[in-house]
Amino acid sequence: MKEEESKATIQIEVNTERIIRSLVIFCIAFEIFLVLLDGFINYGEYIDIRAIQRFCNIAREDSLASWFGTTQTLMVGLTLWLIVWIVRHTSASKKTTLGWSVIASFFTYMAVDDGAEIHERMGTAFETMAKAARSAGDSSSWMAKLLDIFPSYPWQVLFLPLFGLMGLFIVIFLWRELNWKRPRVLIILAxxxxxxxxxxxxIEGLDKKHTWNIHTLIRHEYGLKKYTVRHFSKSAEEFIEMMGTTLFWLAFLSYLEVLTRRGVHFFPKHRLQPSDKKKNTHP
Incomplete structure (x- = not known):
């Protein structure tokens, strides 16, 4: 009697909830660490080497914090593209796949924007063209009129309407797709x-004499320097933005985990071929 041949399969049990929880805890802890690093090393000047201070400055685009924020946003985008890939291989409608693709494209763009400062550059270009039109005596220039009305940074004139529409789309689409409490709460918080x-x-982009400029009020109330108020305002802004990205990532990772628990497999299970069946049949 021939010895029976068998094929062994290896199954690896992965506690995805624990991995996601650990990842989110790390992100939040590292974000707090970046704020403290900025406060002590950069602002507090515990290290008087200027290059190190700039590296720890959370408000700079060439700092450790900027790298982390950009990388985290890119990871959110990659997570979303993985969701798109899985959804395409299910019975989901084309509209659902398109909706996830739009959100994935948006976060991918945001990662590129963070790294290349696209919205700031476009805002500066818009302001330059508006000033050129005004200098040329074009009093009817819509760009110049728009900048005269809007009191803050020029980039917000161009991008805030688009970001607002995208935020509205994210709420409406994900409220339907993520139809249980936890991810919905995370999306709203993010x-x-x-x-x-x-x-x-x-507020940072307002003129110092503007009525809405809270920085000026805080400076006068507590006798603080302009740099102190602006810097820690920027530090809070960057921390809150990174926290929002972390919450988005947690929501999408949770949904990805749900998709995989529903029986979506990345690799097909081994199926016995006719020859295998003959080998495994007792005489």
Whole structure:
């Protein structure tokens, strides 16, 4: 009698909830660490080497905090593209797949924007063209009129309407897709963080004599320096924005975990071929 041949399969049990929880705890802890690093090393000047201070400055685009924020946003985008790939291989409608693709594209763009400062550059270009039109005597320039009305940074004139529409789309679409309490709460909290961060940026761009400039009020009330108020306002803005990104990532990772628990497999299970069946049949 021939010895029976068998094929062994290896199954790896992965506690995805624990992994997600650990990842989120790490992100939040690291974000707090970045704020403390900025406060002690950069602002407090515990290390008097200027290059190290700039590296720890949470308000700079070439700092450790900027790298972390950009990387985290990119990871959210990649997570969303993985969701898109899985959804495409289920019975989901084309509208559902398109909706996830739109959100994935948006977060991918946000990662590129964070790294390349697209909205700031476009805002500066818009302001330059508006000033050129005004200098040329074009009193009817809509760009110049728009900048005269809007009191804060020029980029917000261009991008806030688009970001607002995207935020509305995210709420409506994900409220339908993530139809249980936890991810819905996370999405609302994440969007709230981004709204607050944009609010901080709006106040930062106001003229110091503007009625809405809270920085001026705080400086006069507590006798603080302009740099102190602006810097810690920027620190709070960056921290809240990173926290919002973490909450988004947690919501999407939780949904990804639900998709995989529903029986979506990345690799097909081994199926016995006719030859295998003959080998495994007793005489």
């Amino acid at each position: 969007l709230t963080c981004f709204v607050i961060a944009v609010g901080f940026d709006f």
